[in-house]
Amino acid sequence: MTVIAIDGPAAAGKGTLARALSRHYGLAYLDTGALYRAVALAVLDADADPDDGETLGDIALRLDLAYLDDPRLRAEATGAAASKISRHAAVRAALLDIQRDFAARPPAGKSGAVLDGRDIGTVICPGADVKLYVTASAKARAQRRAKDEADKGRTANLAAMIAEVEARDAQDMARTHAPLKPAEDAHLLDTTDLSIEAAFERAVAVIDGVLGRN
Ligand code: DC
Numbered sequence: 001m002t003v004i005a006i007d008g009p010a011a012a013g014k015g016t017l018a019r020a021l022s023r024h025y026g027l028a029y030l031d032t033g034a035l036y037r038a039v040a041l042a043v044l045d046a047d048a049d050p051d052d053g054e055t056l057g058d059i060a061l062r063l064d065l066a067y068l069d070d071p072r073l074r075a076e077a078t079g080a081a082a083s084k085i086s087r088h089a090a091v092r093a094a095l096l097d098i099q100r101d102f103a104a105r106p107p108a109g110k111s112g113a114v115l116d117g118r119d120i121g122t123v124i125c126p127g128a129d130v131k132l133y134v135t136a137s138a139k140a141r142a143q144r145r146a147k148d149e150a151d152k153g154r155t156a157n158l159a160a161m162i163a164e165v166e167a168r169d170a171q172d173m174a175r176t177h178a179p180l181k182p183a184e185d186a187h188l189l190d191t192t193d194l195s196i197e198a199a200f201e202r203a204v205a206v207i208d209g210v211l212g213r214n
Helices: 014-025 032-045 053-061 065-069 076-085 089-104 120-124 138-151 158-174 196-211
Strands: 002-007 028-031 112-117 130-135 187-190
Touching: 002 014, 002 120, 014 028, 014 112, 014 130, 014 196, 028 032, 028 089, 032 053, 032 065, 032 076, 032 089, 032 112, 053 089, 076 158, 089 112, 089 120, 112 120, 120 130, 130 196, 138 158, 187 196
Parallel strands: 002 112, 002 130, 028 112, 130 187
Antiparallel strands: none
C-alpha cells in the first residue's frame, strides 16, 4: 500500500496536484477538505451553534455524504465555515476513521491513496510513504483564485481575496487540535513561482526519489 500525504494552506493548488498525482501513480484520491466542507453545510442546514463542539461532532458522525455533491460545496463561504467548525476535536474525531480507512483500504482495488488536507502527514497518516507540504505566498494563492473567478466570468477583488486566504491560514494554523503545519519529515514544495505543470514535475521527482523509482 502506497500512501501519499499532501498538506498545505488554502488555495495552494493541493487539490489539482493531488488529483494529478493520483492519476499518475494509479492511486485513489481523497479530498479531505471536502469532508469538512460537507460537515459545515450540514451544520448550516441544521442551524446548529458553530461553537457547540459536541453537537457538531454528532452532526459529523451522522454526515449525509450527499453533501459532497452539494452545489454550495466549493464556495469560499463554505470553506471559511469548514475552517471554523474543523477546530472542534469532536468534529475531527468523527472524520478520522473515514480518512484512515480510505488510506488503508482504497476503493476500486487501488494499491494506495493520495490524501490532501491540513493534517494528513501529522495526524491522519503519520506513517505515509511520502509527505508533501505545498505552499505559495498568500498573494500568489489569491491571484490564482481571482483568475479562476475571472475564467468563470465573475469579478474578483484581489485585496479581499488576499485577506480571506490569510484569515483562513491564521485560523487553520492557530487551532489547538491538529493545526496546519508541515510534518517533520514532509518535503516542502513552494509553488509561488511554479506553473501547475512545473509543480507536478517537482512533486513527481520528490515522490519517485522517496519511493526509489529513479
Ligand atoms: O482544503 P479546503 O479549503 O477544502 O478545506 C476547508 C477547511 O477544512 C480548511 O480551511 C480547514 C478544514 N480542513 C481541516 O481542518 N483538515 C483537513 N484535513 C482538511 C480541511
